[in-house]
Amino acid sequence: MAGVGLQGLASSKLYQRRQERLSGTVSLLNDEKERATGILGNMSDALANAVCERCRARFDPTERIVNSNGELYHENCFVCAQCFRQFPDGLFYDFEGRKYCEHDFQMLFAPCCGECGEFIIGRVIKAMNNNWHPECFRCELCDVVLADLGFVKNAGRHLCRPCHNREKAKGLGKYICQKCHLIIDEQPLMFRNDSYHPDHFSCTHCGKELTADARELKGELYCLPCHDKMGIPICGACRRPIEGRVVNALGKQWHVEHFVCAKCEKPFLGHRHYEKKGLAYCETHYNQLFGDVCYNCSHVIEGDVVSALNKAWCVNCFSCSTCNIKLTLNCPDMLISSTPSHYIWKARPSKPLLRNQFH
Numbered sequence: 001m002a003g004v005g006l007q008g009l010a011s012s013k014l015y016q017r018r019q020e021r022l023s024g025t026v027s028l029l030n031d032e033k034e035r036a037t038g039i040l041g042n043m044s045d046a047l048a049n050a051v052c053e054r055c056r057a058r059f060d061p062t063e064r065i066v067n068s069n070g071e072l073y074h075e076n077c078f079v080c081a082q083c084f085r086q087f088p089d090g091l092f093y094d095f096e097g098r099k100y101c102e103h104d105f106q107m108l109f110a111p112c113c114g115e116c117g118e119f120i121i122g123r124v125i126k127a128m129n130n131n132w133h134p135e136c137f138r139c140e141l142c143d144v145v146l147a148d149l150g151f152v153k154n155a156g157r158h159l160c161r162p163c164h165n166r167e168k169a170k171g172l173g174k175y176i177c178q179k180c181h182l183i184i185d186e187q188p189l190m191f192r193n194d195s196y197h198p199d200h201f202s203c204t205h206c207g208k209e210l211t212a213d214a215r216e217l218k219g220e221l222y223c224l225p226c227h228d229k230m231g232i233p234i235c236g237a238c239r240r241p242i243e244g245r246v247v248n249a250l251g252k253q254w255h256v257e258h259f260v261c262a263k264c265e266k267p268f269l270g271h272r273h274y275e276k277k278g279l280a281y282c283e284t285h286y287n288q289l290f291g292d293v294c295y296n297c298s299h300v301i302e303g304d305v306v307s308a309l310n311k312a313w314c315v316n317c318f319s320c321s322t323c324n325i326k327l328t329l330n331c332p333d334m335l336i337s338s339t340p341s342h343y344i345w346k347a348r349p350s351k352p353l354l355r356n357q358f359h
Contacts, residue, residue: 052077068099080104127151128158139163179221217241249273250280261285 051058054077059065066078079086082104093105100108106119113120114130115137125132125147134147139160152164159167162181169176175184175195182197189196201210203223215227215234222230232241236252237259247254247268260267263285274286281289283302292301295309296317306313319326 054078082108123147128153141167215241218243250275250278263289 049058050072052074053071054073057074059072059074064075066073066075068078076086078099080092080101081098082100085101087099087101091102092099093102095105095109106121110119110121111124111131112118113133113136114128115132118133120131120133123134125134125137127137135145137146137151137158138144139146139151140157141159141163144160146158146160149160151158152161153159154164154167162176165181165183166176169183176182177184177197177200178194179196179200184195184197186198189198189201201214201221202208203210203214203226204220205222205226208223210221210223215222215224215232217227217230217232227241232243233246233253234240235242235255235258236250237254240255242253242255245256247256247259249259256269257267259273259280261273261282262279263281266282268280268282272283273280274283275281276286276290287302292305292312293299294301294314294317295311296313299314301312301314304315306315306318308318316326318328
């Protein structure tokens with residue numbers, strides 16, 4: 001029965017399809033193996049016929065070969081064309097068909113920056129009979145980078161156009177408009193020591209002519225209504241807009257550097273301040289001006305003050321003059337000794353109480 005079953009299975013169509021699929025897979029694997037063998041054979045033939053680009057000698061089948069953009073080298077032949085040393089970390093510069101290490105390439109071909117004196121690799125700015133890194137080529141007056149702005153030669157200096165205009169106006173005894181950066185030929189309009197063409201002294205947002213109430217924000221001028229719509233806080237000290245961090249104190253808003261002690265005028269910079277009659281003080285000057293001095297330790301009292309015997313005491317200094325136990329003013333049995341500057345404590349047998357002892 002088993003033999004008949006196997007014979008029937010072998011004659012079934014499902015079994016025949018599986019056998020055909022298996023035969024096809026084996027055939028495909030054999031084809032791939034033959035193709036790989038052919039490729040390896042071709043590579044071996046190619047390497048056997050290849051020569052080193054530098055010494056023109058053939059390669060040994062067991063040695064390491066350097067491939068640089070399709071060019072083959074012996075490992076010892078892949079060296080700098082100037083110093084004949086191997087390239088550190090494999091880094092080299094290809095120039096006019098020859099390869100150089102970084103040091104020799106810079107020494108032979110890289111220009112030096114007229115500002116920092118370092119070699120320039122990459123973009124070079126050629127100006128004023130010199131070479132510059134883009135970030136080193138700056139206006140000699142305001143230090144703005146000129147690489148993408150252009151420059152004007154002024155008395156042997158490379159300047160940005162606004163600085164050039166200011167220098168030119170200074171020589172002519174005239175003013176420069178802060179908005180267009182051009183010379184003002186007529187009578188200038190002055191605002192906060194800055195000069196403007198009369199028709200340029202206008203609100204950046206609505207275009208209306210400005211008055212003395214104008215506000216400046218990021219180099220632009222605004223009328224008061226337009227500025228207030230932006231919600232920009234105004235510093236309580238300089239009355240200028242606050243664009244960065246804001247200090248809220250004394251019912252006003254301040255630039256960090258403008259919120260200072262009323263006595264020493266040093267900024268608090270996040271440190272604690274003390275308020276008195278609408279003014280802010282640092283801890284030192286608040287205590288000097290308004291603080292109490294402890295009768296016992298002679299230091300300015302910081303924190304709570306104990307008032308007794310017409311004197312002021314630190315909480316930690318207000319203690320029994322005999323045993324140094326700390327005292328409080330809310331105990332009914334604590335009385336003054338015959339020496340009018342001492343409080344004395346004595347414990348009763350039942351429980352400790354404060355009481356007066358006369359000498």
